[in-house]
Amino acid sequence: MSLSPASKPGSTQAVYAVLRRRFAQGEYAPGQRLTEAALAADLQVSRTPVREALGRLLSEGLVVPGSRGVAVAALSKEEAELLFVLRADLEALAAELAATRQALGHLAPAVVDSLDQAVDQVQAAVEAHDVRATAQANLALHRAIGAAAGNPFLEDALHRVWDRIAVTTVANLDDPHWACTITDQHRAIVAGIRAGDAEVARRAAKLHIEAAARAYRPHSEAAK
Template sequence: MQKDAYTLILEAIDGGVYRPGDRLVEAELAERFGVSRTPVREALQRLETQSMLARDGRSLIVASLDHNQLAELYVVRAELEALAARLAAKHATAEEVKVLSDMVAADRAHLDDPAALSRANRRFHKQIHLASHNRFLVQQLDLVHRSMALLATTSLAAEGRGETALAEHAAIVEAIAAGDAGRAQEALRAHISKAFETRLKLDAGAV
């Protein structure tokens, strides 16, 4: 299925092709993605209404999050992710648990590559969302993770954070595999809290 202009631009932002502060030019995007300017214009308007893009004079740029927005985003993310882990502990199939476990093992290969580890991290969290078997929760988490693309750096770039994060992932999977909803929920909430703490330190130049 051919992707529309909105999806193509969103994926480019999510993949770091366009970073916070980068200017998006209608003609350049149309040429880059091989589509006409009309769907690009409509996609840009849609992304602006979703606060993914911001106005800078007459130009549209990729938005960035200030300190308060970052804090608000992490509060929502922690609660929704914790709920996803709780539901996954109740509803995940044996196959889904196996996929999560395999992801943790495979992701160790990316410890020296923060960008690859960040992509692997998103896949891991998405798998937990799907294992919750709640389509409305998955939709809300998709919105949260879309906003996460507006962060210029990954907390996984901090020294030693990758190793710690994978240990936290393993603890989450262990709780889901055991069907322990309470432990899975708290393990994931603690994981997000630690990621937020690390990001704050990164932004403050403390790590």
């Protein structure tokens, strides 16, 4: 995967953006080794912007030092539990704020419709048994709800949590039972937002993330 010509010349930011997107989409597995040389060849850039981008990812906790290069950070059971607790509260707040904005008439109908469409895209990916597409559609839906909350500080906090937890998402969605369950949970969240019912939206979002945490635990324990 090469960078676009416009962003190629010595752009650490362009390399960083590509790598962050890959993390967010669950393209890297926990513990996977990343080297400057391999990434530079893959992105068709020099090693300097790759080194600088990896340094930023290291400071953010997405990678850890390895014997050669870095490795994708793997969450311990305890770390995952702490992140899911935080995520449940943040996503519950996002859904609550989005529903409140809907009740006040501050959400455009097209925005609410786009949430339903995002749920449909997750369902289509699940039915196609495409785990990676499901993970990407799932993240897109959660980001859309975060944006609908209308609080950029909350949205920034959510992005940080999503990036740290993205490496678990593909593993979760590889469980057919869980993958089929999320559509109903997503629809409950969006229904609460559409109805402008802040409490219903908040409760549905929190229950959804708490269920995701329970689905994750077997994977974390198996990795030990």
